[in-house]
Amino acid sequence: MKIEARNNPQLDRRAIMRLTFVAKDPxxxxxxxxxxxxxxxxxxxxQGWVVTDPDALKEMNIPDGxxxxxxxxRLVPFFRTDT
Structure with a gap:
């Protein structure tokens, strides 16, 4: 799967990101x-559920983009760095 890197100043916006599926929540x-x-x-x-709670969003101070x-x-054990 390929997606474009958008809204991340640390990544080249024109670069193609390659994704490897790890897990879905069974x-x-x-x-x-x-x-x-x-x-x-x-x-x-x-990919997850959109956070819409205004108090939680305010606490996180999420920047534009x-x-x-x-x-x-139950998905946390699937995070690994050996790939």
Missing amino acids: DSNPTQSPTLYRTDRGSWVV ETAVEIPD
Whole structure:
């Protein structure tokens, strides 16, 4: 899978990011989402539930071009750096 790097000043916006599927949440029905991907840049892409709680968002002070997603604890064991 390829996606463009957008809204990240640390990455070349024109560069293509290669994703490797790691895991889907098997206990989330019906879509088995959130999903975890490893990139070819030594980073992670997380697909999750959009955080919409205004108090939580205010606490995080998220800059323009970024967002927050929520994932369940059961996906954390899938994070690894040996790939």
